[in-house]
Amino acid sequence: MANSPSGDSSIDRIVRVLETFTIDRTVQTASEIGRHANLPSSTAHRLVDGLVHAGLLERDEEHRVSLGMRLWELALRGSRALRLRQVALPHMERVQARIREHTQLAVLEQDSALFLERLSHPGAGANITRIAGRLPLHASSSGLVLLAHASEEVRERVLAAPLAQVAKETVTDAPALRRLLARVRRDGYVVSPGSVESVSTGVAVPVRDRSGDVIAALSVVLPRDAPTEQAIAELLRASRGIRSDLSEH
Amino acid sequence: MANSPSGDSSIDRIVRVLETFTIDRTVQTASEIGRHANLPSSTAHRLVDGLVHAGLLERDEEHRVSLGMRLWELALRGSRALRLRQVALPHMERVQARIREHTQLAVLEQDSALFLERLSHPGAGANITRIAGRLPLHASSSGLVLLAHASEEVRERVLAAPLAQVAKETVTDAPALRRLLARVRRDGYVVSPGSVESVSTGVAVPVRDRSGDVIAALSVVLPRDAPTEQAIAELLRASRGIRSDLSEH
Numbered sequence: 401m402a403n404s405p406s407g408d409s410s411i412d413r414i415v416r417v418l419e420t421f422t423i424d425r426t427v428q429t430a431s432e433i434g435r436h437a438n439l440p441s442s443t444a445h446r447l448v449d450g451l452v453h454a455g456l457l458e459r460d461e462e463h464r465v466s467l468g469m470r471l472w473e474l475a476l477r478g479s480r481a482l483r484l485r486q487v488a489l490p491h492m493e494r495v496q497a498r499i500r501e502h503t504q505l506a507v508l509e510q511d512s513a514l515f516l517e518r519l520s521h522p523g524a525g526a527n528i529t530r531i532a533g534r535l536p537l538h539a540s541s542s543g544l545v546l547l548a549h550a551s552e553e554v555r556e557r558v559l560a561a562p563l564a565q566v567a568k569e570t571v572t573d574a575p576a577l578r579r580l581l582a583r584v585r586r587d588g589y590v591v592s593p594g595s596v597e598s599v600s601t602g603v604a605v606p607v608r609d610r611s612g613d614v615i616a617a618l619s620v621v622l623p624r625d626a627p628t629e630q631a632i633a634e635l636l637r638a639s640r641g642i643r644s645d646l647s648e649h
Numbered sequence: 650m651a652n653s654p655s656g657d658s659s660i661d662r663i664v665r666v667l668e669t670f671t672i673d674r675t676v677q678t679a680s681e682i683g684r685h686a687n688l689p690s691s692t693a694h695r696l697v698d699g700l701v702h703a704g705l706l707e708r709d710e711e712h713r714v715s716l717g718m719r720l721w722e723l724a725l726r727g728s729r730a731l732r733l734r735q736v737a738l739p740h741m742e743r744v745q746a747r748i749r750e751h752t753q754l755a756v757l758e759q760d761s762a763l764f765l766e767r768l769s770h771p772g773a774g775a776n777i778t779r780i781a782g783r784l785p786l787h788a789s790s791s792g793l794v795l796l797a798h799a800s801e802e803v804r805e806r807v808l809a810a811p812l813a814q815v816a817k818e819t820v821t822d823a824p825a826l827r828r829l830l831a832r833v834r835r836d837g838y839v840v841s842p843g844s845v846e847s848v849s850t851g852v853a854v855p856v857r858d859r860s861g862d863v864i865a866a867l868s869v870v871l872p873r874d875a876p877t878e879q880a881i882a883e884l885l886r887a888s889r890g891i892r893s894d895l896s897e898h
Contacts, residue, residue, distance in 0.1 A: 410659035411699045421727030450660045455759065467728045469758040472765075475724030476781035478670030479716045486780065489768070493742070509718040510704065516721075519738070531735065532725035 413439065417447055418456075418467070423530055427464045481507070484616060485516045487645045488607070491638035492519050495620065499631050502527040502621040505607070506542035508550055509534075511558055513543035513617065525600060527621045538577055539566040541592040541602025542617035548584035549606055549614035555581070569594035589636065591628050603628050605635040610647040618642070662688065666696055667705075667716070672779055676713045730756070733865060734765045736894045737856070740887035741768055744869065748880050751776040751870040754856070755791035757799055758783075760807055762792035762866065774849060776870045787826055788815040790841040790851025791866035797833035798855055798863035804830070818843035838885065840877050852877050854884040859896040867891070 420428065420436035428436070434444025448465055451457040455470030476482045488505050496503040496519045505517040512534040520527065529535065537543035537550075537558055547555060563572040571577045584590045593601040604619035618639055620631050669677065669685035677685070683693025697714055700706040704719030725731045737754050745752040750773045755762040761783040769776065778784065786792035786799075786807055796804060812821040820826045833839045842850040853868035867888055869880050 409699055411663065411703045411705070414660065414663065415703050415705070415723070418723040421723075423726055426727045426729060426732070450658055454660045454664050456660070456664070467724065467730075469728075469730055469756060469763055471724045472728050472730045473758070473763060473781050473783075474664070474667040474670075475716065475720045477672055478675045479718075479721050480675060481716075481718055481721045482780060483675070507718060509722070514718055514722060531731060532722050534722075 413437075413443070413447055414451065414456075417444070417451065418471075421467050423533065427460075427466045429464055433465060481516050484646075488517065488616070488618070488638075488642050491641045491645075492517060492618070494641075495618075495634045495638045496521055498634050499620050499622075500524065501623075501626075501631075502529065504529055504542060504619045504621070506535075506540070506546065506617045506619065507615065508537070508546040508554070511537060511554065513537055513540050513546055515542070516616070525621070525623045527600065528597060529621070535596065536564055536566060538563050538572070539570045539595050540619075541590050541595070541604035541621075542619045544580065544584055544590045544592060544595075545604045545606050545617040545619075546614070548581040548590075567594055567596055567598055569598065571595065589632050591632070593624060599624050601626065601628065603631045603635060605632070605639050607639045608643050610643065662686075662692070662696055663700065663705075666693070666700065667720075670716050672782065676709075676715045678713055682714065730765050733895075737766065737865070737867070737887075737891050740890045740894075741766060741867070743890075744867070744883045744887045745770055747883050748869050748871075750774065750872075750875075750880075751778065753778055753791060753868045753870070755784075755789070755795065755866045755868065756864065757786070757795040757803070760786065760803065762786055762789050762795055764791070765865070774870065774872045776849065777846060778870070784845065785813055785815060787812050787821070788819045788844050789868075790839050790844070790853035791868045793829065793833055793839045793841060793844075794853045794855050794866035794868075795863070797830040797839075816843055816845055816847055818847065820844065838881050840881070842873060848873050850875065850877065852880045852884060854881070854888045856888045857892050859892065 416437040420433050430445045430448040434441045452459050455468045457465050458468045459465050492503045500521045501524045503519045504515055506513040506515045514534050515529050515531055518529055518531050535543055537547040559574045565572050571580055589605045591603050601622045601624050602619055604617045606614040607616040607618050609615045618635050665686040669682050679694045679697040683690045701708050704717045706714050707717045708714050741752045745768045749770045752768045753764055754766040755764045763783050764778050764780055767778055767780050784792055786796040808823045814821050838854045840852050850871045850873050851868055853866045855863040856865040856867050858864045867884050
């Protein structure tokens with residue numbers, strides 16, 4: 401790829417532009433994009449023009465720019481994320497119908513839990529998770545399952561790094577976290593009260609592919625002191641269903 | 650953006666690489682990508698390296714390449730598609746629970762109907778629609794709704810172009826299609842038997858934003874001769890619910 405005088409490639413610059421769009425910032429001017437991406441204004445305008453021309457960004461009549469439907473299409477059409485999510489969705493709907501709380505599917509991505517899907521019952525409680533949002537591996541119940549089953553390399557890297565105190569009860573002590581992860585592997589699920597928000601308890605189980613590798617975590621977010629037995633049973637059942645359906649495709 | 654000797658920009662080349670991934674081709678080698686993107690092998694390998702480095706593509710131990718979770722995240726995180734789909738999902742689930750057939754949400758994108766979501770009841774009939782898949786505007790029930798409410802510019806462009814005979818009953822005569830579109834605008838829904846597949850009937854309604862603009866189409870796919878009244882009523886009700894929820898956000 402062509403490099404700019406500053407040495408970063410076209411791809412890096414495009415990624416920096418796309419990164420400026422977030423769930424709270426879906427529409428921007430080209431100048432704002434330049435500012436948020438820390439790119440010279442002329443570079444930002446030229447890049448935005450090119451990305452609009454390719455359909456990856458869209459520009460409205462007031463010259464405000466948003467992510468394009470074409471980008472969405474290209475990112476999803478051939479993605480394993482979409483396939484996994486499609487297979488998981490009916491099972492997640494069943495969990496949601498029975499437990500009537502938030503039901504979520506997450507994968508391990510760049511040392512965090514990336515949420516592929518979230519179904520939210522109208523009456524469900526607090527939940528900060530968002531689709532395409534991330535949570536730290538050591539804090540969220542999904543993250544704990546993913547971390548417990550991650551490669552040793554990922555696990556040791558996360559355990560060696562500072563462990564953020566997301567909530568008062570987040571386990572941030574590396575030896576304690578190590579013991580917790582061993583327990584998750586042994587039990588086949590995790591119940592994690594107050595580790596993300598003090599008002600809620602996360603319950604998560606691993607989702608395995610046909611060869612038994614853990615490829616995702618399936619979770620529900622319950623009110624803090626709700627019973628967890630039924631949620632664990634429904635999640636384990638859904639996880640088995642997803643594994644079985646993945647093998648068929 | 651830097652141009653290659655052949656005159657296409659880095660963005661175009663990246664899009665060409667991403668376009669090679671489809672629902673039926675989710676894993677490729679860099680050489681295959683080059684062949685499908687019609688790029689010189691050295692260019693393809695360099696591009697793939699850069700895209701893997703940025704996380705937009707992922708490479709497994711066997712050097713096979715797939716779309717990256719990072720691309721999925723960047724494309725969705727700040728997208729209007731995700732927001733619309735999140736608002737629509739509970740309403741779509743209600744339609745699906747009552748009608749027990751495929752329920753779909755589509756938007757107008759580059760002169761076709763692009764499907765943002767599809768919920769499929771386990772016992773539902775045939776349906777060729779796929780998430781992030783497209784159907785011609787004049788053939789699918791969603792497309793007819795979108796075309797009926799498109800700008801005059803889009804509508805005249807589609808009517809002037811050849812209208813593909815997707816199925817035996819697809820309306821491919823421009824004057825007949827024009828009359829059909831007027832009827833869709835008047836009725837507020839469309840019932841479209843056999844226009845995509847002879848065994849099914851599409852039923853679709855427009856979804857409007859708070860200012861009344863049509864931003865999407867909501868549809869169900871029924872067995873060919875199923876009654877349509879309940880589906881129309883449920884779709885209209887869901888469409889009103891989505892509009893109301895969009896206004897709140």
